[in-house]
Amino acid sequence: MNSEDSAMSRFTRIVVPAAIGVVFLGIWEASVRLGDVPLFVLPPPSAIGASLVANFGSLMGSLWVTLRVTLMAFVLAAVGGIGLAILFSQSRRIEMALFPYAVVLQVTPVVAIAPLILIWVGYDRVELAVLILAWMVAFFPILSNTTLGLRSADHNLRDLFRLYGASRWQVLSELQLPSALPYILAGMKISGGLALIGAVVAEFVAGSGTGAGLAWRIVEAGYRLDIPRMFAALFLLSVLGITIFFGLTWVEHRLLRRWHESAVRREF
Amino acid sequence: MTSADAPRPPLLTLTGVAKTYEGGTVALSGVDAEIRRGDFVSLVGPSGCGKSTLLRIVAGLIGASAGHVRWHTSSGARPADVGFVFQDATLMPWASVLDNVYLPLKLRGIAFDKARPQLMDALARVGLADFAGAFPRELSGGMKMRVSLARALVTDPPMLLMDEPFAALDEFTREKLDDDLLDLWRSQRWTVIFVTHSIYESVYLSERVLVMGARPGRVLGEVEIGAPHPRGPAFRRSHDYADHCAAVSAALREGVRP
Secondary structure, eight states: OOHHHHHHHHIIIIIHHHHHHHHHHHHHHHHHHHTTOOTTTOOOHHHHHHHHHHTHHHHHHHHHHHHHHHHHHHHHHHHHHHHHHHHHHHOHHHHHHHHHHHHHHHHSOHHHHHHHHHHHHOGGGHHHHHHHHHHHHHHHHHHHHHHHHHHTSOHHHHHHHHHTTOOHHHIIIIIIHHHHHHHHHHHHHHHHHHHHHHHHHHHHHHGGGTOSSHHHHHHHHHHTTOHHHHHHHHHHHHHHHHHHHHHHHHHHHHHHTTTOTTTSOOOO | OOTTSSOOOEEEEEEEEEEEOTTSOEEEEEEEEEEETTOEEEEEOOTTSSHHHHHHHHHTSSOOSEEEEEEOSTTSSOOSOEEEEOSSOOOOTTSOHHHHHHHHHHHTTOOHHHHHHHHHHHHHHTTOGGGTTOOGGGSOHHHHHHHHHHHHHTTOOSEEEEESTTTTSOHHHHHHHHHHHHHHHHHHTOEEEEEESOHHHHHHHOSEEEEEETTTTEEEEEEEOOOOSSOOHHHHHSHHHHHHHHHHHHHHHHTOOO
16 A cells, blocks of 8 residues: 555545534534524534533533443453353353343343342442443343354364363363454444443433433433533533444454454555 | 385274264275375375365274274374374464464473474474464465474474365475475374375375275275385376376276266
8 A cells, every 4th residue: 555545545534524524513503503593402513512611520520420330331241241151162051051041131121121120229329230231231242252253263273272182271262262352352342332322221211310420411401401411411422432432443453453354454 | 215115014003994974974984004104195085085084083083983993002092293284274363373383382381482492493394484473364375384284293293194285275386395295204204194186196295095985985995106205306207107196096986986
C-alpha cells in the first residue's frame, strides 16, 4: 500500500464520516431554530451541549455507576463463560447436562426476569441486582463462542499432541485455548455491548431504586421533560458503548494480528 | 552405500491387521507386512486403500479391529519417539517457526533455553535457520512443510511416519523436498514409512514399495527397489527407475477389479 492510498483511506475512514456528522448537526441546529421547534420536542445540539456542561458533575457520576456495573458484569461473564466452557470441553457429560440451562438463561428476556431478581436481591441492594441482570445477558455469547472455539482445534494437531504424550492440561493450554482465542474475543465483543444493554435495561426496571446510573438519568429527565439532559445522557451512553466496542476491537487486533486471518492486513 | 549391505533386523511386524470403522466401512482387511530397521518403505495406492489408516495404526493413534502389530523393541512397544508428518504442515498458526519446532520438546517439559541449540540445529537441517522468528502464514507451502519436518526430527526419533507429506506441493518443490528427505534419511538412519499416491515418488524414495489396493484395503504386492544412493536426476532418467515404476504400476492395476 503506498502513501497516497493510505492517505486516501484515512480520509475516507475518518474525515468523510466526521464531515457528514458536522453537516447533519448543522442541519439539525438550523431546522430547530428556523422552525421554532419547542425544546421539549427536539432540542438543538447546542442546547444538548449546554445541558451536558451544566449537568457535568451528576452525569459523570452516573456514567461512572453504569460503567462500573457494565465492566464488572463483563469481567464476570468472561471468567464464568470461559471457565464453564473449559469444564464443558473436559467432559461431554457435564456439557450435555448443563448446556440446556445456559440456553434457558439466554433465551428468557432479561426485562421479564428483572422484577423477580430485584425482589430476590432486595431493593436495598439494587446495584447487585443490576449486576446480576447485566451478567446474565453478557454471559452466553462468551460461553457458546468459547465452547465452539475449544472444539475447533485442528484434529491433526490433536493427534500430534497425543503422539507426543501430551497431558490433558497441555492439550488445553497449548492447543485448545490458543485455537479458541479468536472465538473468545469475538464472543467478548458481543458481550461487551450486551453487558451495557443489560445494565441499562436493569436500571430502567429497577427505577428510582438505583437513582444513580445513566439509564435512570434518562428516565428522570423524561419525567421532568428535561429533554436536553435526556439527550446528553443518551449521548454519554453511546460514547460508552462505542468505547467498549473499540477497546475490545483493539485488544483483538493486538492479540491476533500476527497470525489470524481476521486481523492480518492484506495487500491487494 | 547401497541397500545390499547387511540385512536389517525387523522393527515391526504386522499380522492380519484389519480395521473396520463404526458404520461398517472396511478400511483394511488382513494386512501382513514387515518393516525393518533403517528401512524406507512407501505405501502406495489409490485413495481409499487404507494407507493412511495403516499409518495411524502403526503410530498408535487408532487401534486395529483385528490382527497384531508387534514391535521388536526392548519394551515391545512403539518407540516413544516417533516423528509424524501430515499431508498439510499442521503448524500452530499462533506460534512462530521456532515455537512450532519446540512443541515436542515443550510437551516433554524441556526448558526453552536448554532446547534452543537442538531447535536451531533442526531448522538448519531443513534449511530454515533464517526463519526462526517467522509465523507460518508468512511462509510458502514448501517452507511450512520443512518446518513440519524439522518438528518431526527435533527429538531425533528412530522412526518417521509420513502421510502424503508433499502431495499438496508443486512438482518442483516436491522433488527438492524428496531429495532433502533422502539426504536426511541417509545421515540419520531413520526407519521411514512414507504414504503417497505417486508411483514415481515412491520408487524414487524407497527401498521397498508396498502396493495397496482398495475395497477392501489390502496389500497387493511388494516391489523391491534397491537402487544405490545417492539418487539424483540420473536415477530418474535410468531404465531401472522406469522398470520399477512399471512394476509398481502393474501391481496397482492388478488390484483394480472390473
